[in-house]
Amino acid sequence: VMDNKDSETEIHPLKNEDVKVQENHENSVERRVGNKQSSRLSRLSRWRTAAFFISLFLCLTVVFAFSFIIPCPERPVSERTWFRNYDNAVAYRFLAIEDVNKDKVQDVIFVFKASNGSSSFNRSCLDEGLPSPCAFIAAVSGTNGSVLWERPAAEEVEWMECGIKQLGGAQAPGCLVVGKPVSLTAVDLQTGEVQWKQSSDFGANYTVVTPLSAIPDVDSDGVQDLIIFIATEDKIKTFIHSGKNGKQIGSAGSLTTDGNARSIRLVLKPASHYFLFYTANSLYGYSLKDLYSAATGMEMKLPSLEPNPQWEKNIDRATHRLPLLSSGDIRYLAKIPGGSGENILIVKAEMAMLINGQNLQTLWTLNVSRIVSEPLLGYYKPDVLGIILESEIGPNRKKVMIVEAGSGAVQWDLKLNSRADSPGPATLSTADHRSTFLFWGEYQIPGNETRSKAALQKLYLFHPSYTNVLLELRNSTDQIIAFNATLFERSRHACYVLLRGPQPTQEPGFVSLMKRKLKEDVSESRVIWLSQVAVDSEQYIRDRLYRMRFHSR
Secondary structure (H helix, E strand, O other), rough: OHHHHHHHHOOOHHHHHHHHHHHHHHHHHHHHHHHHHHHHHHHHHHHHHHHHHHHHHHHHHHHHHHHHOOOOOOOEEEEOOOEEEEEEEEEEEEEEOOOOOOOOEEEEEEEEEEEEEOOOOOHHHHHHHHOEEEEEEEEEOOOOOOOHHHHHHHEEEEEEEEEOOOOOHHOOEEEEEEEEEHHHHHHOOOOOEEEEEEOOOOOOOOEEEEEEEEEEEOOOOOOOEEEEEEEEHHHHEEEEEEOOOOOOOOEEEEEEOOOEEEEEEEEOOOOOEEEEEEEOOOOEEEHHHHHHHHHHHHOOOHHHOOOOOHHHHHOOOOEEEEOOOOOOOEEEEEEEOOOOOEOOOOOOOOOEEEEOOOOOOOOEEEEOOEOOOOOOEEEEOOOOOEEEEEEEEEEEEEEEEEEEOOOOOEEEEEEEEEOOOOOOEEEEEEOOOOOOEEEEEEOOOOOOOOOOOOOOOOEEEEOOOOOOEEEEEEEOOOOOOEEEEEEEOOOOEEEEEEEEOOOOOOEEEEEEEEEEEEEHHHHOOOEEEOOOOOOOHHHHHHHHHHHHEEEEO
């Protein structure tokens, strides 16, 4: 083979040179192409590197701006305990919890009577053309107890309802004040300014049937309206007022009852509004359509408010009584949420019964003695609704019961010494889908009860995770006018509020409003074992309940 190549070279020397030149040319072309491609790749790589670092720089700039330059919204720092005190004053039994200044912390609205307000606002009764002393409405910050706003409202306050939406056409909810002499005043919840004020004629010797109610817009001004019931002996007068300007719509309607009445409002499916009035011996039912017709003489042309056919069958058209339910000494009516709508709890002198709100059939009955406070809702089992009942079982004695709403079974009960003016119970929802229960009284070891002396006012905490444990939180010797417990922030900051001092029928004196964080009392509480078996140490119980988390339902 080698010989053949050498001979070929010798025979064609010029041809061999051409081949070498061609090969050298092709190699140079390939090198130039390769150099161009590598140059392009190099430039592309530099662009990619620059883009990466620019993106990284922008990300770091954004993080730096949000971390250090743009301030985060500050969460208000709430004081654990605060007081708001007034000298030479009396207080009313109204205590509303609302977020007045929109800082996501609940605030307290209450009513007191004095010659002058607090030094923060320095407003007097004469500033509003009222005789001195007069009733003041005050909104107090839930964070530190400072006065957000305060204003004279009326000579006397018959009733106050807060949280009414669209009142006066405002975006924020408002408070409606029923004053004496008869006046209706709409107050802006955020500023305390009067939205409107109207005089009315309720007649002589009247009583406001509470609570007040907002109803769908019946005068077509785009704002929901108000219905007010006034009891005079065996009559109930119905007044409908515009929620926008307070003017009366139509004239007063008149309903006949067999004694002093109280009321509750039911919304039945589909969207039928009924008002139930109950006296000691009778229960009356009126649809909102009937009440509107009685007050205005016109038919309400709102399809969504048509009467419920099942209810209309059970209501006596002449008297408006509900014969099936009008028997016995009726003490309380309460609305209880059910699977198909609102049910009705009827508490009589010796019995409680739950009625299906749709077909008026009895769901269960429970033997109880005289109820001493309004029924309250809570959760003994996770997500299983319960009803708290306090019944009198003897002189200065009461029994606290937690009853399952679905079956009427008693889940837990406790006997306490109690005073006639003892505040009602309160509940707070916890993160384990149950409730913390707060109630007043005086616990004594069974067998050592003393009933002759007046019972002390002690506040107790109970949680279903420890069925045999009570925490004694505080002991109060003052007259308690109003008591409430709530979460001052969403799912946190569980507190209770106490309003203490003389009432309007008593001589003026020292009035005190207090907010206290529940954990402060839990850490200093006294552990009471309801049975002789102590499962854990007392400090472990305190620590466990101190760490308990809450939940806004």
